[in-house]
Amino acid sequence: MVAFYSTVFSFRLISDIPVLASTVAATIFSDTGYRVVRLQAPFGERLKLLAANEVSGEATGKTQQRASGNIIKAANTSFITFIVDDIATALQRALAHGATLAHDAAKIRPDLSIALLLDPEGNYLELAQYNDISQYRPDVQLNAKPEPS
Structure with a gap:
């Protein structure tokens, strides 16, 4: 995703931090650890990308379902x-x-x-x-x- 946002929208990498599973047991982000990437747009806007170290089949299925139909089908x-x-x-x-x-x-x-x-x-x-x-x-x-x- 870093290459996509950097190439397409001219974001530059600010930080790329791996967070180990052993340090995230009490957080809401992931039980398996995750990666936090911070990107900055040319005018200063920031984008934070989070990626779990492991993705469940349920999460993958939801992403695939979103590719068709209206995008506002569910809350959030x-x-x-x-x-x-x-x-x-x-x-x-x-x-x-x-x-x-x-x-x-x-x-x-x-x-x-x-x-x-x-x-x-x-x-x-x-x-x-x-x-x-x-x-x-x-x-x-x-x-x-x-x-x-």
Whole structure:
């Protein structure tokens, strides 16, 4: 997943920490240990990826079921939205690096087009292209240079 988010969305690796099973017995994340990866986007947003050392068949089945139909079928469904300046290019780049198309780019309002896909681990992503991003997010300037970190 690090390669996917780094290549497709220009995130950079901040940390990659393995957490051993012997140290997580009292946590809610995993009984088998897990990996915590922190990534940072060009404008400073952070993404934390957690992966259990062992995945049960039940969890794998849920991920596979999510690949079809409506995404909001159960409580707590979530996805990450990436605001892009060229949805076709972003979609093509994501698909070339292992994403799966859930819904092709479509104009859902006069000023907004979206596409839905699944990252290589089955997590939903939304790509959103606004005709004028300043109307939705006046704090965002596409194609601006990010602050150095």
